[in-house]
Amino acid sequence: MNQQQNAALKSMKEWLAHPDELGKEPAKIELAGEFDLHELHYYIFKYKKSILGKWLLGVCGGYEPGETEHCGHVFSEMEPYEETTAKEKAIAMVEMIRSYWMEQAQKYEAGKMAKDHDSAEDKEENDSQAGSFLGFVLLSKPEWNLSQLKTDLKTDWDIDWNADENEAEDGEENADNTSFVICVGGMMAAVSLIEAPVPEEEAVANAANNYMWPGAVAAAKAHTAQILVAVLGNQAPVLERGKLLVKFIAACCKQETVLGVYTSGTVFQPQFYLDAAQMLTDGGLPVLNWIYFGLYQEGKTWNAYTYGMRMFGKEEMEVLQADAKPEELRNFLLDIVYYVLDGNVTLHAGETLGFSENQKLPITCSKSEVLEGSTLKIGFTANK
Template sequence: MDLIQQCQLWNENDEYQKIIEAIEALPTDEQTPELMSELARAYCNLAEVDDRELYEKAVALLQPHAEYFKDDYRWHFRMGYAHYYLQQIEEALAYFKKVLELHPGDEYAQEFIDDCQELLGETSAEVDEYRGAFVGFVLLAENAWNKEQLIQDLKSEWEIEACEEEAHPEALVFSVDKMIVAVSLMSAPIPEHEAEENAANNYLWPQAVETTKMHQAHLLVAVLGKKASLIERGKLFVKVIAACCRQPSVLGVYTSGTVFQPQFYLDSAALMKENELPIFNWIWFGLYQGEQGVCCYTYGMRVFGKDEMEVLDVEAEPLDVRDFLVDIATYVLSNDATLQDGETIGFSADQRLPISRSEGVSLPGMTLKIGYEELSEEDGEYPEELIDCADFHLQSLQEKQLPIEELNAYNHLAIYLRWHIEHDHLSEDFSQQYEDMLTLFKTDPWRMDLREFLREELYGLLLLPYFDEESQDFARYYYGDSTPSFPADIDDYARQYFGEEQYHSEEFEGEAYLFIPYGEEYYQKMAQIIDQRWEQWQQAKS
C-alpha cells in the first residue's frame, strides 16, 4: 500500500492528523502534487467552520498546482470547499461550477453551488424559495445602514455573536452553529416594483404599498447551511431579520410573498423567547374573497419542504378561516408532519376534514386543499392524532394564577411518556428522530428533565404517532374520558397523596394534580398503575 492509498484509508476513518504528520515528514522532493492535494484535504476536514488558518493553508497547498490539476474535479472541489469556508463565495462558486463541468451530476458540488448563489443573491432555475432558501429583504428609506448597531442588536436581543472574518463596509458575514449568515447593503430599490406589488397582499397594513414605494435601498439577508435543520435555519433567519428591523431607516420586510410592517415582524419574532415557533414570520396567510366565498392560502411552507395549503370558497368569517389554517400550519411545522392527498385531518375525534392535492388556485404549483368546517364550542384546536397537550393544563395554571412552576403542567405527560420509553413502546420514526435523547435518558432517567424535552422538542404535545401501533390502541383505550383512564388515575393519586380535605381545599382550586411534587416516587406509583391497566387491557383483548 503506497502513501496515497494509506491517506485515503486514514481519511475514511477520520484520522486526518495522521495524514498531515505523514506527508509533512517527507523530504520536500518527495512531496508530489498528489500528496499536496491530500494534505490540503486533510486540513479542510480537520478544520472547524470558523478555523480560517487551516483553510488558508489548504489554499496555499493547492494553488501552486493549478495547471497540473486543471482537469481534476477533486482539486477544484477542494479549492471551492476551502474558499467557501473562508467566506470567499464568488471564488468558491467558480470552482464548484468547474467541478460540475468536469464531473456532471456531482450532488455535493450542486449543493454548494446552490448555497453560493443564494448567498450572492443570484437567481437561477436551481435557486428559489423551494430549496430551503431563507432569503429576505429589509427595505430602507436611505441608502445607508448602521452595521455596528446591527452587531450590537444581534448580541443584546438574541445573544448572537456576529464575528466577522473579513470586515466589509457593505456586508456582514458570520457563522453561527455551522450556519452562515450574510447581510448585504444593496444600494437600490428591489427591481421592477416587485416589492410594491407584493405589499398589496398585506391586508393587515393599509399603508403597505405607499410605504414600500418610499424605499431607496435594501438589506439582503440570507441564512445558509445544509448541516442545520430547516427549523433551526428558519429561527436564525427570523432573529437576524428582526435585528435588522431596528435599523434607523427601516420601512418594511419583504419576504414570504408580502411586505411586513417592521413592528409586526418584531412582535411575532418575540414569540421565540417564549419557546414558540415564529409562524407569522415564516408564513404569510393570504386572504381574499372568491366568487363563492372566503379563500385563504399559505405562502412559505415550501421553504420547509412542505406543500402550500389552501382553503377555498367557504362561507365563514375571514379571520376564522385564517386561524384555522394557522393551526394546521403550526401542527405541520411543529411535528414535521406531511399531509397526503386523500387523507383527512381533524380538530376533534369526530372531525374528518378532507385533504386533496392539485394545481394551486391562489398561487402557482401544487397545493393541498383543506376542507373547512367551523368548530363547535366543544371542539378542540388540535389534530386528531392528539393524546394530550400541556397547553390545556398550562391554561388552567395561568388563569387561576396557581403558585407553582409552569413546568408542572407537563408532569403527567412526562410520566406517561417515560413509561412507554422504559417499555420500548415508541414508534420507529420517533426512536430514530430522538435517538440521542433516548439513549441518554435510558442510561440515567434523572440526568435530564423529560418535561423540558416535552416542552422544547415536542411543543407540549403527546401524539399517537410517537408510539407503536399496539401502544396507540392502548392510548385510545386508556387516555380519555372512558373508565379506566389515565387522567382519572392521576386525579385519584392526587386525592390519595393530599387526602380528601386538602384535595378539595380552595388552595388547589380543583387542580390538585398540578401540585404533586415531580420526582421518582410520583413516577413509580403511577408506573405501577399503568402496568395494571396494561395487563387489564391485554386480558380484555384475549
C-alpha cells in the same frame, strides 16, 4: 449565445462536475437570466442532476464587459429553481460569496461540522431539500448603523460574532462595511447593504398582498435601498435556519431607516415583524414571520392560502369556498401550519386531518388557484 455566455456556461458545468458538488456534469443545463451587481455581470443557470429531475438554481460571474474570465463567483445551493425568485436568490448567493462564504464554510466544515452531524438521516435528508432562507429589509436611505445592528443581535438574540471558539464563530466584514458573514450553530448568515431598491419593483407589486397593513405599498415605493439577509447551511435543521433568519431580520428592523420587510411573498410592517418574532423568546415558532396567509373573497365565501411552506420542504395549502369569517379561516389555516411545522408532519392527498377524535377533514391535491404548481386543499368545517 455570445462568447461570455459560453464561457459562463462552461464554468458552471466545471463547478458542478467537481467531486465535492455533483461529481459530474448536469444532465441538462440552460441559461435562465442575467443581472448586474456591483458593476459586474452575472448569469443565472437552471440545471438538472438527471433528465427527469427537478430544475435547480446556479449562478456564475462576475464578468467585466467583454471579458471571459469571471471573478470566482460560481455557486449553487442545489435548491429548486423558481422563475419568480431566481434572480433574488442568485443575488443572495453572490453576496454570500463576497462575504467570504466559501472561506468560512471550509473552515467550519474542517472543524465542528463532522462532529455535529445529525444522526436522524431521514429528517436531515428532508431538511436539506428545503431552500435557503432570505429576506429583504427595505430602507429609506442607502445607509445602516452596523454597530447598532451588532448590539441588537447581541442584546435581543445573544448572537455575537466576536465570541470565543465555543460560541458563534468568526464574523467577518468586508472592507467597506457593506456586508458581513457569521457562522452560528452550523449555519451561515450573511447580511449585506445593497444601495439600490429591490429590482423591477417586485416588492411594490407584492406589498399589495398585505391586507393587514394599508401602508405596505407606500412603504415599498419609498424604499431606495435594502438589507439582504440570507441563511445557508443544509447540515442544520430547517427550522433552525428559519429561526436564525427571523432573528437577523428582527434586529435589522430596529435600524433608523427601516420601512418594511419583504419576505414570504409580501411586505410586512417592521413592528408587526418584531412582535411576531417574540414567539421565539417564548419557545414557540415564529410562524407569522415565515408564512404569509393570503385571503380573498368570492361571492359570499372566503378562500385562504399559505405562502412560504416550500421553504421548509412542505406543500403549500389552500382552503377554498369556506363559509366562514376571514379571521376564523386564517386562524384555522394557522393552526394547521403550526401543527405541520412543529411536528415535521407531511400531509398527503387522500388522508384526513383532525384536531379531535371525530373531526376528519379531507385532504386533496390539485393545481393552485393562486400559486404556481399544485397545493394541498384542506376541507373546512366551521367551529360550532
